[in-house]
Amino acid sequence: MKEEIGILEGRQHQVFEKKSGEEQQFDIACDKTSLSGSVSQRACVFCGSRVVLYPVADAIHIVHGPIGCAAYTWDIRGAVSSGPELHRLSFSTDLQEMDVIYGGEKKLYRSLIELIDQYKPNAAFIYSTCIIGLIGDDIDAVCRKVAQEKGIPVMPVHSEGFKGTKKDGYKAACSALMKLIGTGSTEGISKCSINILGEFNLAGEAWIIREYYEKMGIEVVATMTGDGRIDAIRRSHGVSLNVVQCSGSMTSLAKEMEEKYGIPYIRVSYFGFEDMSKSLYDVAALFPERPEIMEKAREIVRDEIRKYYPEMQKFKGALSGKKAAIYVGGAFKTFSLIKALRTIGMSVVLAGSQTGNKDDYLRLKEMCDEGTVIVDDSNPVELSKFVLEKEADLLIGGVKERPIAFKLGVGFCDHNHERKIPLAGFVGMYNFAKEVYESVMSPVWQFAPRKGGLA
């Protein structure tokens, strides 16, 4: 076997290093499906749909297919609920060979009836997995029938794994949500009201954000989908503004709502002092007739930053000059991460995402320092190579990247769904800095051969 594994052939255009001097041509190739045979860190359409809808806690989520898809997505995301927790159970039609041959519609129907009778949910989501697309089950028809019989919305989610990328899964999830939106009464909704889109309440983050907006005097009608409730989603078309985080997953929903209901939307990020403040100011600016909202926003920002600033300076003192590598799902997250890392004195030597688009990468290039490597749809070989070459002290990623960081002897921060503490909001920035500090400065590294065993 080769000592060193290089960049995958055919991937040169998905890797870019920002260099000084001459004008560089930048045409990173993204929005591509992964090369067959790559050890990709990406997932599938089903995964995209599942992560978007999963936090809706008073609905049942049935995975229609063989058992695996339900088993691997059983309560693995820390999307917390303040009430019902139906989303944390695993429901599957567990299709067998005979079902594949004769079709699984009957089984799906029976499963739905059994479940609805048992749990009395406010809605049901039916996810179709790969083979449903092949055996041709008419899940739409089953959903219609059950909805009629049971009197609750039953939404098909067309998330066959092979029908695109994770982004297509987001879209399928958004279409399911669109079917719910507009079916509830908008009576009593304030003129100063918003929906928080693309916030999944990991470790309770949506609660933090919601509290800021409510303090400003803004009514939050629905969070989609963190701590999500069917009734709130159904009446969410009554708001005056959609505030969209995690642009990858929910922008399409915001656009559709704009078209259909004339609700404008803005894109925000709740990560880092800078972006968090901006996301409060941007919302306040859209309600000029109520100047007290902006005033309140300023007050929140002032108070919160004052609260955390001294501690942050301590972290910054210790972390200044340290280097970070970022590889996360959506590119939008990387922008905030770069800014947040700068707040604590760290530079970014590698920035990449699984699903960024061309505009994202252009913006990323503008933000990055010279020498920063930008990657799309990376793999463990590339990640380790750049982490070592660029002498990163920290890797920010998800579940599959964590052990790689630790094997390389560098610190790690989970910025994906396995985060244990809220990273959003002002307190989230403090938590992030603390987590980075604790990982990078841990005494364990003195015993670990670092940087490829060289140091």
Add this chain to the structure above:
Amino acid sequence: MLLRHTPKEVKEREGLTINPAKTCQPIGAMYAALGIHGCLPHSHGSQGCCSYHRSTLTRHYKEPVMAATSSFTEGASVFGGQANLLQSIETIFAVYDPDIIAVHSTCLSETIGDDLQQITKKASDDGKIPEGKYVIYASTPSFVGSHVTGYANMLTGIAEQFAQSTGEKKDQINIIAGWMEPSDMREIKRLSKELGVKIVLFPDTSDVLDAPQTGKHVFYPKGGTTVEELKSAGDSKCSLALGCISAEPAAIGLDKKCRVPFETVDMPIGLSATDRFIMSLSKAAGVEVPDEITAERGRLIDVMTDMEQYFYGKKVALFGDPDQLIPLTEFLLDLGMKPVHIVSGTPGMRFEKRMKEILQRIPGANFKNGLNADMFLLHQWMKNEPVDLLIGNTYGKYIARDENIPFIRFGFPILDRIGHSYFPNVGYTGSLRLIEKILGVLMDRQDREAPEEKFELVM
């Protein structure tokens, strides 16, 4: 709320599985293939499958898990996945350069009708497989069996596609490991060495999924059964398959191909099963059991007897995979405990039969495997007849918390504790560890809940 979703009343369910006690075949195939040195598992299906399996194995082992995917697209599902697999084979050898690619199918590629044998043959005919390299395969449709079936299928593929018979028998014995942890495989090797028996152990995930921190990310860690060893398995005197569900099919395959006779024993968990394993191995190799092993056994029995009062009559619920559940149930009975509720999502008549035999010692015990044998059912049983202890994978923690009962993590996956990679459950020493864990949780509870006047210093 989460914990209050299980009603006591057990109703017949027709379609639905709630909280499965199994997962699908391909992850088992991936795990088995990781136990071969220099092997890159390859998932022939959508990208998500591979990602989910790697994530789950990573959470279980806290180790990087490498595997490639055919990255199916809509086109592949219409025209077949042959082009994707051929492209994959080319890419993988050119870039990741493994010695072996172990391809497993998925529900998608199986339903499309991709024939792995034909495609790998074509890859070979087209010269896409470099000299001295291998592409092996196993059919692992997700809609049949469970993750255990996938493990068995890949293991059979490994045995059948590598083993060669030169006509000259070697003085060695194959040990075909059922689904067990790297620590267990390490312990099997230690015991065999102690007995003085030369073995070929496959698969062998020790030094793969319990690799040391070295400051490097090694794509192909140093462990795993080598191709040379696998080839020589065809010349071994005999095979010992550890587990009738996950290991025996490979032993049968090897016997068919190379005429290596085999014996199936239970995975050596607990006293009786370890006794049978040691006896079978020593008999097959024609060696005496050394004093050191006898002493290990003696230490186990010593603890079993010292602490018998704490085990006797305690009711246990357990769930997991057949080859572990069979000897574990037997061990609990040997300790005087009462395994009253047992489920496994893995189907199989053989398993059912063995369990029924063992459970004859507990009239009225609940046992179910296969379809709808899920953790929801187990929880319902437990609500109707409460137990003192729950044993199973991490997902058992919801039930344990709801019912407020001691819980031991055992099986796959374990997502919230460490130890399974490093400390075995097999052999006399592994059984001792199991006892230690059982006593630990039972006594912790006693200490926590005993009224002050009954709070004991000496136990």
